[in-house]
Amino acid sequence: MAGDAQAAATAAQGSPEPGQAAGPVVPGLPAPGRCLVMGVVNVTPDSFSDGGECFAPAAAISRGLRLAAEGADIIDVGGESTRPGADRIPAAEEQRRVGPVVRELAAAGLTVSVDTMRAAVAELALDAGAKLVNDVSGGLADPAMRRLVAAAGVPYVVMHWRGHSRTMQDRARYDDVVREVCAELRSGVRAAITGGVDPALIVVDPGLGFGKLAEHNWALLARLPEVSRLGGGPPFPVLVGASRKRFIGRLLAAADGTPRPFAGSDDATIALTALAAAAGAWCVRVHAVGGNADAVRVAAQWRLAGPGSAARQDDMAPERTASQQAPDQPDGDVPG
Numbered sequence: 001m002a003g004d005a006q007a008a009a010t011a012a013q014g015s016p017e018p019g020q021a022a023g024p025v026v027p028g029l030p031a032p033g034r035c036l037v038m039g040v041v042n043v044t045p046d047s048f049s050d051g052g053e054c055f056a057p058a059a060a061i062s063r064g065l066r067l068a069a070e071g072a073d074i075i076d077v078g079g080e081s082t083r084p085g086a087d088r089i090p091a092a093e094e095q096r097r098v099g100p101v102v103r104e105l106a107a108a109g110l111t112v113s114v115d116t117m118r119a120a121v122a123e124l125a126l127d128a129g130a131k132l133v134n135d136v137s138g139g140l141a142d143p144a145m146r147r148l149v150a151a152a153g154v155p156y157v158v159m160h161w162r163g164h165s166r167t168m169q170d171r172a173r174y175d176d177v178v179r180e181v182c183a184e185l186r187s188g189v190r191a192a193i194t195g196g197v198d199p200a201l202i203v204v205d206p207g208l209g210f211g212k213l214a215e216h217n218w219a220l221l222a223r224l225p226e227v228s229r230l231g232g233g234p235p236f237p238v239l240v241g242a243s244r245k246r247f248i249g250r251l252l253a254a255a256d257g258t259p260r261p262f263a264g265s266d267d268a269t270i271a272l273t274a275l276a277a278a279a280g281a282w283c284v285r286v287h288a289v290g291g292n293a294d295a296v297r298v299a300a301q302w303r304l305a306g307p308g309s310a311a312r313q314d315d316m317a318p319e320r321t322a323s324q325q326a327p328d329q330p331d332g333d334v335p336g
């Protein structure tokens with residue numbers, strides 16, 4: 001039962017930090033009573049934002065340990081670049097990249113998630129000690145993924161996704177981005193639940209930058225409570241991955257229009273973290289942890305002090321139960 005599972009998870013992971021309001025809880029993961037911070041370790045030569053820095057396993061492991069020391073609650077290890085235009089790599093190469101890093105970080109006692117679209121990679125990572133599967137394709141890239149996650153009984157991030165990186169920006173066409181992303185996420189969540197995944201273990205993610213233009217990302221960020229409820233229904237925990245994405249660099253462009261480089265957008269990421277956490281986000285996925293770890297604490301205090309506190313109707317307060325079924329709103333005429 002989700003109620004029991006959530007209570008057990010909270011007990012296992014410790015009580016909320018002093019003075020913190022309860023937030024969404026995902027069984028088996030840390031539950032400090034505030035928005036979680038997920039630190040990114042990309043074991044790739046060519047990622048979006050930090051490509052190449054952690055390609056060697058030793059560098060990736062020490063990055064993960066450092067991010068945890070700086071306050072990351074979860075370390076997200078990925079071996080395949082998802083930057084726009086990227087080509088896929090073979091599954092065996094992805095396994096070779098993430099396996100040793102996940103194993104070492106999990107052995108050091110960290111909560112590790114694996115960022116992969118492939119069931120075979122997720123399986124290897126779970127065997128190596130990962131506790132969460134972060135699937136940017138939301139179950140669309142590999143038909144075996146939902147079965148694997150259901151059998152493993154681990155938390156599962158269903159991200160909004162319309163296709164692989166090579167062509168995803170061609171699909172950045174929406175009439176009403178929030179409505180369409182919610183509807184498409186609803187289909188992914190429903191498929192996961194139909195495939196046997198416990199609804200209490202599902203996290204949703206609007207997929208910022210994946211088949212989206214800047215205006216789409218901003219609309220989704222400004223309406224996170226609707227994303228959490230997939231347009232109208234009980235809330236799911238929401239993961240937000242805005243860190244170092246191009247739409248932030250464009251916002252901060254120089255007078256001549258040159259986008260701000262990735263590393264120069266960390267302060268803006270911290271601002272977004274505070275806003276997302278204050279709106280009730282469950283977790284933020286970030287590259288530079290320190291300032292974001294401070295921001296989620298500021299946001300928790302902000303929520304605690306605000307009118308109605310964590311029970312506000314307009315946000316993502318925890319009211320889900322295991323009896324929650326697949327959301328049943330119609331998908332409408334959303335393009336596939």
Ligand code: PMM
Pocket residue numbers: 040042047048049050082083115134135136157159205207208239240241242243244285
């Ligand atoms: N973004 C990237 C990779 N993985 N996972 C989730 N759940 N959400 C995201 O927004 C997300 C992700 C791409 O960013 P990176 O290359 O900077 O890691």
